[in-house]
Amino acid sequence: MAYVRVEKAVKYFPREDGTDMLVLDTVSFETKEYGITCLLGPSGCGKSTLLNVISGLEPLERGRTEVVSNHQEAEKEEPRLGYVFQDPRLLNWKHVEDNLTFALRGMGIPKTEWEERVHKYLSLVGLVEFRKQYPLYLSGGMRQRVGLARGLVIEPEVLLMDEPYSKLDHLTARNLREDTLEICARLKQTALLVTHDVEEAAYMGDRIVILSPRPAHITDIFDNPLPPLERDMDDSRFIQFKKKLLQSVLKLIKKAEV
Amino acid sequence: MAKLEKALVAEGEVGSAVSEGSAIAPRRKAGPWGEATRHIGLSVGSILALIFAWWILSLIFPPTLIPKPWETFSEVISIVTTGDFFLEMGATLRRVLVGFGIAMVVSIPLGIIMGTLRSFESFFEPPVILGLTMPGLIWAVLMIMFFGLTETSAYAAVAVTIFPMLTISIWQGTKSIDKDLIDMSRAFHASPWSKVVDVILPQLVSHILAAIRYGLGLAWKVVVVVEMFGFSNGVGYQVVRGFNTFSMKAVLAWAITFLVVMIVIEFGFIGWLERIVTRWRPKIVAWSR
Numbered sequence: 418m419a420y421v422r423v424e425k426a427v428k429y430f431p432r433e434d435g436t437d438m439l440v441l442d443t444v445s446f447e448t449k450e451y452g453i454t455c456l457l458g459p460s461g462c463g464k465s466t467l468l469n470v471i472s473g474l475e476p477l478e479r480g481r482t483e484v485v486s487n488h489q490e491a492e493k494e495e496p497r498l499g500y501v502f503q504d505p506r507l508l509n510w511k512h513v514e515d516n517l518t519f520a521l522r523g524m525g526i527p528k529t530e531w532e533e534r535v536h537k538y539l540s541l542v543g544l545v546e547f548r549k550q551y552p553l554y555l556s557g558g559m560r561q562r563v564g565l566a567r568g569l570v571i572e573p574e575v576l577l578m579d580e581p582y583s584k585l586d587h588l589t590a591r592n593l594r595e596d597t598l599e600i601c602a603r604l605k606q607t608a609l610l611v612t613h614d615v616e617e618a619a620y621m622g623d624r625i626v627i628l629s630p631r632p633a634h635i636t637d638i639f640d641n642p643l644p645p646l647e648r649d650m651d652d653s654r655f656i657q658f659k660k661k662l663l664q665s666v667l668k669l670i671k672k673a674e675v
Numbered sequence: 676m677a678k679l680e681k682a683l684v685a686e687g688e689v690g691s692a693v694s695e696g697s698a699i700a701p702r703r704k705a706g707p708w709g710e711a712t713r714h715i716g717l718s719v720g721s722i723l724a725l726i727f728a729w730w731i732l733s734l735i736f737p738p739t740l741i742p743k744p745w746e747t748f749s750e751v752i753s754i755v756t757t758g759d760f761f762l763e764m765g766a767t768l769r770r771v772l773v774g775f776g777i778a779m780v781v782s783i784p785l786g787i788i789m790g791t792l793r794s795f796e797s798f799f800e801p802p803v804i805l806g807l808t809m810p811g812l813i814w815a816v817l818m819i820m821f822f823g824l825t826e827t828s829a830y831a832a833v834a835v836t837i838f839p840m841l842t843i844s845i846w847q848g849t850k851s852i853d854k855d856l857i858d859m860s861r862a863f864h865a866s867p868w869s870k871v872v873d874v875i876l877p878q879l880v881s882h883i884l885a886a887i888r889y890g891l892g893l894a895w896k897v898v899v900v901v902e903m904f905g906f907s908n909g910v911g912y913q914v915v916r917g918f919n920t921f922s923m924k925a926v927l928a929w930a931i932t933f934l935v936v937m938i939v940i941e942f943g944f945i946g947w948l949e950r951i952v953t954r955w956r957p958k959i960v961a962w963s964r
Contacts, residue, residue: 472862500862506855510877510955519873523863551955571863 419486419496419574419607421448421471427479428466439632440466443480446626446635448575452645453601453608455618457662458628459670464611467633468577471609472498486574497524499573503580505560507552513563514539514548517570524571538570541600558589565597569604576601576608582617594621602645615666619659620648627665630673637665742924750928764936767902767909770826771894774833778890781834782841783883787875789842790849803846806839811897819904829901836897837890844889848882849875880952887945895937 426444429437440463448454456464469475471482484496499520507516517535526534539545542562552560561581568576581597582590598621601608612618618625623645627637639662641648648655726744733741754760789796789803815832822828852875860874902911910933917925 474858474861498862500859502855502859504855506859508856508873508877510880511873519860519865519869520863522869523860523865525864553955553957567863 418450418605419484420450421454421482421484421575421607421609423447423467423471423480423482425480426467426470426477426482428463428470428475429478430466441470441477442632442634444628444633444635445480446638448607448609449624449640450607451605452623453598453610453621454624454626455622456609456611456626456628457615457618457622457666458613458633459630459666459673460613462628462630463633464613464628465579467628468579468609468611471575472500472577484574496575497571497573499568499571499576501561501564501568501576501578501581503583505552505557505564507560507563507567509552512549512551513544513555516552516563517567520567520571526571534570534572538566541569541603542566542596556589558585558593561585561593562596565593565600569600569606574607576606578608578610580611580613583612583614597621598645598648615663616650616659619655619662620650625662627662627669629669636669639665739921739923742927747924747927747931750924751931754925754928754932760932763908763910763913764932767895767898767911767933768936770829770833770898770901770909771891774830774898775837775890775894777830777834778838778841779887782838782886783845786842786845787849787871787879789846790852791875796846799842803839803842806835807843809836809839811836811893812900815897815901815904819901824905829898829906832901833894833897837893840893841886841890844882844886845879848879852878877952884945884949884952888941891937891940895933 424445426441428441430440432438444467456467458464466475470477486496508519511519514535517538518531521531521534535548536545539548542565544559544562544566547555547559552563582594585593594617610621623641625639625641626635629636642658643654729744733743785799789799814836818828818832822831856874860870865873899911899914902909903915906912910929913929914926917929
């Protein structure tokens with residue numbers, strides 16, 4: 418249905434002393450349709466910047482990013498992008514359901530659809546009973562689920578996720594990863610997930626794009642041999658794939674240290 | 676609710692607190708009277724202590740300087756029950772509230788604009804800071820010279836005096852809001868209106884409430900000065916009348932009536948407003964174990 422294409426993206430950040438720092442060095446890749454593509458790289462390599470560029474929050478110096486969608490070609494409207502952040506970034510003074518309608522209103526979705534959509538996506542993340550609750554009365558994992566529902570409720574062409582599990586404890590994160598994978602598979606959702614965790618990338622990604630330390634460029638692209646719902650962390654095929662990713666990342670880090 | 680608690684325990688947030696409570700000592704209770712009663716008791720106690728100190732002083736000084744507390748209170752009662760107390764009080768309160776309202780309507784948008792747009796901040800910072808240093812008395816004199824002894828000069832003096840303080844409070848509050856939430860609202864294409872109403876204003880609630888409290892206190896101080904300059908009604912005028920007949924009792928009694936009205940506004944209206952707009956925030960429990 419939809420995928421993201423990034424072509425020769427170049428991005429600088431201004432330094433304090435007036436010079437420019439190269440952050441993205443001619444980055445090119447395509448995401449999969451109907452699936453999760455992981456951007457895997459060490460911390461601080463510019464993965465989040467790449468996500469902000471794709472979402473249009475930050476401009477590029479050269480190159481371009483594009484969301485290619487069949488749907489979009491027909492209607493010629495701006496592609497819809499959903500965002501899930503590292504912190505839930507909820508409006509704590511609004512009920513759970515009003516956090517979702519905040520996104521619906523912003524994206525210009527007609528009011529008549531709100532009720533049905535809010536119900537559908539809160540059910541998907543398992544929080545429909547908490548729709549009238551304030552976020553600060555929920556646990557961290559539940560708040561992150563509200564964030565996921567908010568990203569999905571606008572029915573985006575592409576869902577952008579910026580390390581959404583990195584602030585959760587191990588078990589909560591594992592549980593939410595499993596659910597996210599299942600939800601994305603069921604919705605046939607195209608998604609882009611930024612992570613620095615190799616195991617997470619191997620588990621979540623249908624395609625894994627490996628980025629070097631700054632300035633970020635792409636060193637490897639792997640397609641996951643296992644379909645989304647058949648990935649078992651104890652399975653030898655999974656472990657083999659994870660090793661392959663790990664070697665590719667370690668090679669980069671060693672090179673950077675030398 | 677039970678389900679929510681279960682979920683919280685499952686993710687390890689409530690679980691530890693529960694087991695600790697049962698394993699070690701039972702939690703300290705709020706006492707036989709309960710939390711609310713204790714709070715009220717302490718508040719009443721502090722007022723009684725003030726009255727007691729007043730009584731001691733009245734034994735030392737002659738009644739023309741410090742009248743007995745109960746004589747003053749009976750004067751308060753006679754003020755409230757006879758004459759045009761409600762008209763006088765109403766006139767003063769109207770001046771306070773109108774002036775305050777004008778200042779608020781200008782300060783909130785200006786403070787938000789100054790906190791979010793750099794060039795507006797540079798432009799408005801000097802006049803706001805200068806305004807803060809200008810004494811309310813001078814504003815009162817200026818406004819009366821400008822508008823004469825009219826209601827307009829009372830409204831203007833109150834508004835101009837408290838406006839810098841309100842603006843600074845909202846401007847600084849806006850600078851401290853969560854920028855990640857602004858990015859979030861941009862990512863979901865929120866309209867400028869929605870950014871202000873849904874994202875920025877709710878984060879300013881504490882600042883605005885504090886500004887209301889300071890602002891009302893300051894407004895009352897200015898309005899009394901304005902009224903003393905020759906208005907023919909209002910609490911300030913009545914205080915001047917007491918002063919002219921050298922009746923300490925009347926001056927104190929009028930001051931007390933106004934204090935009572937302000938306390939009712941503070942604990943009744945503002946307290947109620949605060950509870951309504953901060954419902955979403957769990958209560959802070961910092962010192963009890």
